[in-house]
Amino acid sequence: MTELGRRLALGVAAISTIQDPGLIVLTGETVQRAGDELPQQVAEATSLVTPTHPRVEKSPLGVLGPSVGRA
Numbered sequence: 001m002t003e004l005g006r007r008l009a010l011g012v013a014a015i016s017t018i019q020d021p022g023l024i025v026l027t028g029e030t031v032q033r034a035g036d037e038l039p040q041q042v043a044e045a046t047s048l049v050t051p052t053h054p055r056v057e058k059s060p061l062g063v064l065g066p067s068v069g070r071a
Contacts, residue, residue, distance in 0.1 A: 004034055005041030012042055013050040024056045027065025031058060 012024050026039060036058065043056040059065040 002034065002038070002041060004030070005038055006045050008038075008042045009045030009049065012046045012054065012056065013052075016046065016052040016054050017050050020052050021054050024054045025059050025065075026056065027059035027061060029063045032063050 008026065015021065015024070024042075026042065031038060039056040039058050043053070046056070047053050061068050
């Protein structure tokens with residue numbers, strides 16, 4: 001597991017504990033560069049620190065995700 005995966009998992013865990021979302025979507029240039037295994041790493045690390053287990057996926061919008069989501 002990468003350091004990025006562990007760090008993102010802490011943020012996902014914080015959000016998941018309060019809002020209990022069914023899905024977390026990772027997007028942006030850093031996520032795209034990290035590779036396809038990042039969502040699984042984040043999901044696994046999240047399950048170690050919180051009782052909630054949201055599905056974690058990489059956005060199909062690629063690096064345009066933050067721009068499109070903001071619009």
